[in-house]
Amino acid sequence: MVKHMKMEKKSIETQENILNAARIIFAKKGLSGARMQEIADHAGINKALLHYYYRNKEKLFEQVFEEAFKKLIRPLGAFLTDDSELFQKIRNICKLYNEVLTKYPFIPNFVINEMNIDPSRILNLLDIGGVKEGKIKTAIQINEAIKTGMIRPIDPRELILNIISLSVFPFASRPISEQFLYKDEDMDEVLKSRADGVAEFIIQSIKI
Amino acid sequence: MVKHMKMEKKSIETQENILNAARIIFAKKGLSGARMQEIADHAGINKALLHYYYRNKEKLFEQVFEEAFKKLIRPLGAFLTDDSELFQKIRNICKLYNEVLTKYPFIPNFVINEMNIDPSRILNLLDIGGVKEGKIKTAIQINEAIKTGMIRPIDPRELILNIISLSVFPFASRPISEQFLYKDEDMDEVLKSRADGVAEFIIQSIKI
C-alpha cells in the first residue's frame, strides 16, 4: 500500500491473508494475547514478510479493531437514523444485528474487551454512522409514540439499551450461555433463529 | 496458607492485598495483559514476596477467575432455584444482578472474555449454585404459566437468556453504552436505577 508503485496480484492476496489471520487471532486472544508469529503462521507467511506489510503490531491491531468497531456500531446507527415506524424499526435492527453478528460472532466480545482495556482507542471513531443525530431523532420518535398512546412510558435511552442488550449479549456471552442454557444444542441455529422472537419480545413489552 | 504453621496478622493482610490487586489488574487487562510486577506494585509489595505467597501467575489467576465466575453464576442459580411465583422471581433476579454487578462491575466482561480465550477454564466449575436442576424446575414453571394463560408462549430458555441479557449486558458494555447513549451522565446512577425498569420490561413483555 505504501512503498510499492505496482500493486501486484500476489501482494494484495498476501495482505488480505494477513488481515484475515489478524482478525481471527486478535478476536480470540486480544491485543496482548496475540503473537505476531502466530498471525504470520496463520497467514501462511513468515514474520519478516508480516512486518514488511504492517509496520508493527499496534498498527495492524488498530486497523482490525477499527473495522470491527464499525461493524458493531453501524447497525445501531442504521436503527437510530431509520425513518420507519417505531415497531418496524425495532424489527429491522433485531434482524440486522442478527445477520451481522451471525457473520462475525466474535466482534462484540472483542470490541467491548479492548475498549475496556483502553477506552481511548475509540476517540478517533466517535459519531460513526450518524449515531449522534440519530439518537436525538429516535428519542423524539419514542417520546411521540408515548404521547400518542402507542407505547407505554419509557426512557428512550433505556429502550435503546434494552434493544441492544437483547440483540448483542447472546453473542458476546455465547460460551457461557451455551454451557448453562443450551448444552448439547446447535447454538448457531439457536442464535440465528432468535431475531424474530427478540423483536416481538421488545414490542410486546412497550405496546399498549 | 501452605508453608507456614502460624498465620500471623500481617501475612493475611498481605495476601488479601495481593488478591485485591490481582482482582483489579486481571479484570482490567486479562490474564495475558496483566503483569506480575504491576500486581506486586498495586499490592504495595515486591515481586519476590508475591511469588512467595502465590507460586505463579496461573495459580493466582485461577483463584481470581473462579471467584469472579461464581459471583456471576450464583445469581442465575438463585433465580433458577427460587421458589417464588414467576413475576416475583423475575423481580428478584433483576434486583440481585443489579446489586452484585454494581458492586463488581468488571466481572461480566472479565469472565466472558477469559472464557472466550480458554473455554476449558470452566470445566471444574460446572453445576454451580444448583443451576442444573434449577433450569429444569424453572422451565417447568414457565411452561405451567403458559398453560394457565398467565403469560404468552415463549421458549423458557429464550426468556431466561433475555433476562440475563437485560441484567448483565449494560454492565459488560459500559464503556460503549456510556459513550453512545449516556454521554456526560453519571452512568453509575443510571445503571443502579435500572433494575426495577428491567424487571417490568420483562414482565410486560410476557404477561397476557
Next chain:
DNA sequence: ATCTAATTTAACCAAGTGGTTAAAAAAACC
C-alpha cells in the same frame, strides 16, 4: 531479648517477544 516469620534487596536467568536486517531465492511482469 530472643526466636520466628514476614519482607526487602538485588542480582540473576531462561524463554519469549516485537522488530530488524541483508542476502538469497522464487515468482510475476514485460
Next chain:
DNA sequence: GGTTTTTTTAACCACTTGGTTAAATTAGAT
C-alpha cells in the same frame, strides 16, 4: 530473458516477562 517485486531464510537485537535465589532486614509474638 532480464527486470522488478514478492517471499524466504536465518541470524540477530534489545527488551520484557515470569520466576528464582540467597542473604539481609524488619517486625511480631512470647
